[in-house]
Amino acid sequence: MNSNFDIIIVGGGAAGFFSAINIVEKNPKLKVAILERGNEVLQKVRISGGGRCNVTHACFEPNELVKFYPRGEKELRGPFYQFCSGDTIEWFEKHGVELKIEADGRMFPVSNSSQTIIDCFLLATQKLGIAVLTAQSVQSIFKQEKHWKIETQTENYITEKLILATGSNPKIWEMLQNYGHAVVSPVPSLFTFNIKDSRIIELPGVATYATVKVKDTKLTSSGPLLITHWGMSGPAILKLSAWGARILHDKNYQFTIFVNWLNDFEKEEVEKKLKDLKQEHAKKAVSKKSPFELTNRLWESLVLASGIESETKWADLSKIQLTNLVNQLINGNFQVNGKSTFKEEFVTAGGIDLKEINFKTMESKLHENLYFAGEIVNIDAITGGFNFQNAWTSGFIVANAV
CATH class of the missing domain: 3.50.50.60 (FAD/NAD(P)-binding domain)
Known part of the structure; x- marks a missing residue:
């Protein structure tokens, strides 16, 4: 019938x-x-x-x-x-x-x-x-x-x-x-990045505005970034996953990203700001308070990752430590190892x-x-x-x- x-x-x-x-x-x-x-x-x-x-x-x-x-x-x-x-x-x-x-x-x-x-x-x-x-x-x-x-x-x-x-x-x-x-x-198109990294492992729930690039590609994205239990999420990451759906699939979801935690700050600006802080806050501990629009927890984690101990004062920062800190802030590289599907x-x-x-x-x-x-x-x-x-x-x- x-x-x-x-x-x-x-x-x-x-x-x-x-x-x-x-x-x-x-x-x-x-x-x-x-x-x-x-x-x-x-x-x-x-x-x-x-x-x-x-x-x-x-x-x-x-x-x-x-x-x-x-x-x-x-x-x-x-x-x-x-x-x-x-x-x-x-x-x-x-x-x-x-x-x-x-x-x-x-x-x-x-x-x-x-x-x-x-x-x-x-x-x-x-x-x-x-x-x-x-x-x-x-x-x-x-x-x-x-x-x-x-x-x-x-x-x-x-x-x-x-x-x-x-x-x-x-x-x-x-x-x-x-x-x-x-x-x-x-x-898959909208997904989050699985990242196991000591710099972010203690920071689930921390959100900031960042620019993220995928190494060896033209893929880049800016927006709110959220640190999660399994890695990174938020609009900056989801946008990247959509624009890079094919490329990241071809890489089998194993790739490196560079994160600029200060979003659009350039290297020179960050260096100048840190050198000024070295003068102005000579006696204060570097790790104590974030001088940028970053949460103190994220700032402290990036300071430690730059080889700067938690009690080190601004005046005692070596040239190498300063360079390391600039790199962690605007060009931190993270290894992505797999993806998680975004909600339903x-x-x-x-x-x-x-x-x-x-x-x-x-x-x-x-x-x-x-x-x-x-x-x-x-x-x-x-x-x-x-x-x-x-x-x-x-x-x-x-x-x-x-």
Whole structure:
């Protein structure tokens, strides 16, 4: 027995729901279904942003917004001119969800709960008569003359247009490869660095603003850095992991980083400041109080690492110790040995090759009436609401196109 629909969307996540709702709002006559392989829809929305759902980012200029996407920067410019973060805010407001901007630019529902977003989507699909079918794991996809046939473990479906919004799902990627689509193999994107180092072992919880570079690459990133029980985390590290997803994967997550704990201080400035301190605080112990915007604990640890004992006074610093201290402060090298995945917000770099997609419609260039939305394509972003913005934008464009 076949179930017939005008449009079927595979994947009951952010991009899938957004596509479906926008399609039926534009054309209420269409018969639309969402197929979800799990028993629950919108699972990633539920856990994102620590359960608050980081809906988007307060960056309203498409040319600026694209810079947060290690993969997809060039391709998303046009789509963002059609539907950007400002449109997202307006869309949710129209659907009864007010968003707020936090100090770092991330945007959340005023309710501070991802359930608000889930309820908004479920209410809209009910109101519009969109069929939401769970426990429907797609086993195969067949292209027929005028339509697509989809087989799940329990049902067969026939549809004129097929939208795939399955995120990082290897099984679906494999099916698409059988249809001639190239898939860029997935590698992890947002992760933290495992570092065992005496300088930071006693300092979990210490946060500072730093610049981090990966040795022998062009990778560099500035931002808040957090020392953890297993190494280093925080936006500076996560950004680096996103931009370096492929390179660091190829290095098997064994590499060296250089940390400038003073962020943008240059060597000469730091040397001058330390020499001044040598004059002004001659009788004080070097390790006692941080003269920079570093916590005293981190300062003390870097002083000891420079071969300066805890009671040594500024006046007694040798030239070598001074040079060592400058190096520890602005060019400390740390050995990274493996990675840890960042919370449950697992993002992968990889997916359908961007060259095979028409970004005006999100339609496959190889097969008519086959569309993509969300992370199934080789687009990913750093943390901060940008991955969701890609889901909303691609879903909106698909809805317009179909």
